[in-house]
Amino acid sequence: MTTETALFTVRRAESSLAPSFPPFGQFIGGAFVPSSSSETVDIVNPATEEVLTQVPGGTVEDVDAAVAAAVAAKDAWAAKTPRDRSAVLLKIADIIEANRELFETLEAANTGKPAAVAEDDISSAIDTFRFSAGAARAYSTLGADDYAENHTSVVHREPVGVVGVITPWNYPLLMAAWKIAPILGAGNTLVLKPSEQTPLTTLKLAELIADVVPAGVINIVTGPGRVVGNRLSEHPDVDLVAITGSVGSGQKVAAAAAGSVKRVHLELGGKAPVVVFADADLEAAAKGVRSAGFWNGGQECGAACRVLVHESVAEKFTELLVREISEITIGAPGADDAEIGSMISKAHYERVLVALDEIRKDGLTIAVGGNAIDGPGYFIEPTVVTNVPAGAAITSNEIFGPVVSVETFSNDEEAITRANETIYGLAASVWTKDSARSLTIPRKLDFGTVWVNSHLVIATEMPWGGFKGSGYGRDLSSYALDDFSRTKHVMYNRG
Known part of the structure; x- marks a missing residue:
């Protein structure tokens, strides 16, 4: 069946897709839990205008609970060796690969993407986790040595702590992967707010990896940016906020983050x-x-x-x-x-x-x-x-x-x-x-x-990010793991 216009037609499938929806709730502390509010958001298939399902509206209290779970989990996750964190990222990649068709169908239904784009998104998400798994084990930095007389210097690379993440609607699972993989690889825990329009594949990922990732390491709160995103940005226990979104959204995040002087990572708009x-x-x-x-x-x-x-x-x-x-x-x-x-x-x-x-x-x-x-x-x-x-x-x-x-x-x-x-x-x-x-x-x-x-x-091996109004910070490559880390210099007096 086609819809005619002067030049273009819309091709439509003979039968509608049958996506597998994630559980209803906020993903906090390794499980789906009820939201503190009864508010819901309709999730629409933009190619058909059909309401697919609903997700929780999300509240400040939901964000606070998710951040508390991330804080509780951060020391144990940071203490794991790079090899152990790498193994978790590889398992996540394998789970996405094993459920490729499920993710492609769900992403297409939630975004209106054609098959070629959905397939590329899922393949790229898999590759992002696999690359970050390797990069997490291959940090390079200055060697330990004497840079001042009778003093030996050692540079430690540490996780920043709890990272707040805000992802956009245009590449829901892929942009989540671009953030989750290096953030976890660098030893952080996180709270992620997907776009309220396109949260389904991110929630489905949480469902499928719940037994692989320790409880509290990944938390997901759905809801509007003015509530969930703003609370993540201003929360005193969130150490860094990373967003992929519009220039306006990035400005709001940076302004809210300034109150607690936390770092921000901004991947914003473009006009290439x-x-x-x-x-x-x-x-x-x-x-x-x-x-x-x-x-x-x-x-x-x-x-x-x-x-x-x-x-x-x-x-x-x-x-x-x-x-x-x-x-x-x-x-x-x-x-x-x-x-x-x-x-x-x-x-x-x-x-x-x-x-x-x-x-x-x-x-x-x-x-x-x-x-x-x-x-x-x-x-x-x-x-x-x-x-x-x-x-x-x-x-x-x-x-x-x-x-x-x-x-x-x-x-x-x-x-x-x-x-x-x-x-x-x-x-x-x-x-x-x-x-x-x-x-x-x-x-x-x-x-x-x-x-x-x-x-x-x-x-995936090369950095992605902009200058000027397009923001700062880099996704992909080993530079992303640098962005979600901090360096500490320890100097030993041998005199």
Whole structure:
């Protein structure tokens, strides 16, 4: 069955998915327990608008109970050897692997993701736990030695203690893995607040690993950010708060954390420029934007959403890009060969549509797409906006949907200046066949990750994080374990 629009159709599965839901309750001290409130949150399948289930609304008292459980467990977990903590992380990876289909089905139902994206999310989560298991055993630091006369110095790497974690709705299980794995690997305990819209796979993970992870090491409290997230950020017994979310959410977390002078780890928004030079392989660049600009429906902080192309090849590139985007397939979970799915929620769907209305009011050209697709579900056509002038709102505002803009530049210096003229500094890409340019341009771009002739390729061994408004701190790689650790210098007088 399909829903017709002028150009795009929504593919739908013949039969609906049958996900396995986690138990109802807050996961505190190694078990699901009742919330202190009777408030609940509806969990909706955004591809069908069906209410799947409910989870507890969450309260300050729930957070306090979870933090107390994490505090009670932290000394015993920190005392374990890296080998023992590594073994637990490997068991978690094995459990996800053994239940891959369950997690993929549940994630797709809760987020509207197509199969390819859900499969990639689960595979990446597994790899994150396995990498962190190895990295936990391979810290490197200064060797013990005499750095002052007659004094021997030893540097100890310690866990920070209890970490509060706030994860987003766009990659629920994967972003939980990006935090849980290095936090546990470094010897900390944690309390995690998943997005109130997409908590199901995180709760399911807790259910399946309850017998593997000691009680209190992982705790999960569902509920709204203004209650659960704020309490985590301000709680005096939480030693560090880590969030993946919007710039506004990160600012609120940092402000709340300032009261107790705790560390914060912020992975926030992005507006990734794709700089296409005249000598680039234009077909490859267009295909790269098709993949990286519309992956997960563009609900991706590193999405290739802002193309800057040299004016001499802009017409040809735009023609290639429009052709590529016109061929994108849209589908609900369970549909065959869908590239993009729905927006995450009605509220976000409406935000993206408002952004498209503003684009029209600004007089910009929508070369393809630009419309909602009739329901059920929160689907929007993949969209390319062309002839975008310098300084237009779309060049700086993060739409976080299936919308890519195209603007032009005339020389290398202008390309660098224009790419950097954003509050964000998460990711960018450079497309060129010139080896000298491929070395010099990335050094001048103010972004935490810069790809050359590709975009949105992630390696677990490499750090992920941004500059400027995109936050600070690094996920993935051994740098993540550093971020969730503290160093202590002990000096022995031998004189």
